Amino acid sequence: MLISVEVENFRSFYDRTIFSMETGARLRSYGTTNTHRFKRSRLLKSAFIFGGNANGKTNVIYVFHLLKALILQPTRSELEGLLTDTFAGNSEPTYFLVKFLKNNKYFTYELEYTEDRVIRESLRVNNHIIFSRDGEELVLPELLMPLCSTIRKNQLLLFFTQTNNILEAKEAYEWFVIDVIIPNTKKLHPLILKELKQNKELTRKIILFLQAADFNILDIEVRDRIDHVPSELSVKMSGEDADITAGEFIEQRVAEIYCTHQGVDGDTFVLNLSEESAGTKIFLRLAVYILREQARNTVFLIDEFDASLHIKLTEVLLKLFNQWNLGSQFIVTTHSFDLMEKQLRPDQIYFVEKDRFGKSDLYSLFDFDDVALKSRDYTYKRRYLQGIYGADQIINESAIAEALGVEYE
Numbered sequence: 003m004l005i006s007v008e009v010e011n012f013r014s015f016y017d018r019t020i021f022s023m024e025t026g027a028r029l030r031s032y033g034t035t036n037t038h039r040f041k042r043s044r045l046l047k048s049a050f051i052f053g054g055n056a057n058g059k060t061n062v063i064y065v066f067h068l069l070k071a072l073i074l075q076p077t078r079s080e081l082e083g084l085l086t087d088t089f090a091g092n093s094e095p096t097y098f099l100v101k102f103l104k105n106n107k108y109f110t111y112e113l114e115y116t117e118d119r120v121i122r123e124s125l126r127v128n129n130h131i132i133f134s135r136d137g138e139e140l141v142l143p144e145l146l147m148p149l150c151s152t153i154r155k156n157q158l159l160l161f162f163t164q165t166n167n168i169l170e171a172k173e174a175y176e177w178f179v180i181d182v183i184i185p186n187t188k189k190l191h192p193l194i195l196k197e198l199k200q201n202k203e204l205t206r207k208i209i210l211f212l213q214a215a216d217f218n219i220l221d222i223e224v225r226d227r228i229d230h231v232p233s234e235l236s237v238k239m240s241g242e243d244a245d246i247t248a249g250e251f252i253e254q255r256v257a258e259i260y261c262t263h264q265g266v267d268g269d270t271f272v273l274n275l276s277e278e279s280a281g282t283k284i285f286l287r288l289a290v291y292i293l294r295e296q297a298r299n300t301v302f303l304i305d306e307f308d309a310s311l312h313i314k315l316t317e318v319l320l321k322l323f324n325q326w327n328l329g330s331q332f333i334v335t336t337h338s339f340d341l342m343e344k345q346l347r348p349d350q351i352y353f354v355e356k357d358r359f360g361k362s363d364l365y366s367l368f369d370f371d372d373v374a375l376k377s378r379d380y381t382y383k384r385r386y387l388q389g390i391y392g393a394d395q396i397i398n399e400s401a402i403a404e405a406l407g408v409e410y411e
Contacts, residue, residue, distance in 0.1 A: 201294075
């Protein structure tokens with residue numbers, strides 16, 4: 003579970019910026035449905051980041067893109083630079099501070115670095131130092147202290163210690179790599195397609211989910227298709243013209259999803275997922291990610307989750323993120339300001355605004371000193387849709403709850 007993340011000098015976030023999933027003090031609205039309880043503290047089940055185009059809301063998600071890449075792709079020598087994405091490409095250090103819960107332990111991971119070296123890095127678990135680095139000064143677990151001289155200036159201690167089987171480092175590494183999920187709503191990874199092909203129970207739940215959401219899909223199936231692709235392409239320039247020559251064609255196996263629909267006269271027809279509507283593709287892929295990770299305490303980061311989705315579908319996803327959510331967190335960006343009025347707490351609503359210098363400012367609705375917001379006597383924005391134009395979508399919420407294995411209320 004994510005507690006909070008601090009960032010400085012990353013993309014449009016130049017100044018120190020904090021994003022927190024901790025609940026607002028003395029705020030009790032939707033406390034049962036929209037928060038997780040951990041011992042004496044509560045964390046939000048979901049957070050929604052609003053903002054105009056190019057204001058920087060997606061950069062909150064890119065924080066974890068970069069952290070995952072840094073951890074998964076360690077440098078191999080001092081000649082290799084660390085991945086950076088600084089404000090306006092400056093050479094100043096980037097800073098991250100991530101606090102999270104895993105296995106009933108409180109983790110704090112800190113990293114400050116430039117392209118060529120790590121300035122500071124530490125991992126604390128329940129306030130106990132697992133490792134730390136401050137310039138040239140290193141603190142490692144006792145068994146690894148003799149290896150201090152082998153640590154390169156551009157080498158992350160988190161990767162080094164987990165490679166050497168330090169339990170807490172392995173847990174932190176697993177949280178970043180496995181527990182933090184950034185769904186690709188444009189394309190499913192081949193490994194996920196393979197799992198979907200083999201896991202009949204997962205397929206059953208997804209079909210039930212789609213049927214409950216009024217998609218008229220009776221069945222889904224993963225099929226293999228053989229493509230013939232050139233083994234290599236060569237380009238020869240002749241003046242302003244280019245001749246492209248394909249090498250020998252080889253067979254390539256491609257897995258794809260096919261959806262069976264109910265026809266008008268009781269018959270059925272099959273469509274490749276690529277032929278489905280944009281909303282169907284996004285909703286199906288999100289359902290796959292969510293249902294396959296249902297048993298884990300997963301942090302989902304979804305960019306513009308409501309793109310191409312009917313408003314009724316976004317509403318039911320809000321219930322999935324909050325009311326029907328047993329152990330995960332959802333952090334999403336959106337343009338749909340009408341979602342603010344859909345049973346959300348002020349501390350779940352974030353805004354990103356960019357100034358004339360290109361710097362983004364991230365702040366929560368709860369940060370506003372307004373008594374009315376704390377007492378739930380508020381209207382964030384007049385609704386966009388009143389339902390008077392028809393074209394509504396019929397949602398079977400109880401069936402979706404059944405697919406999730408939770409009680410419908």
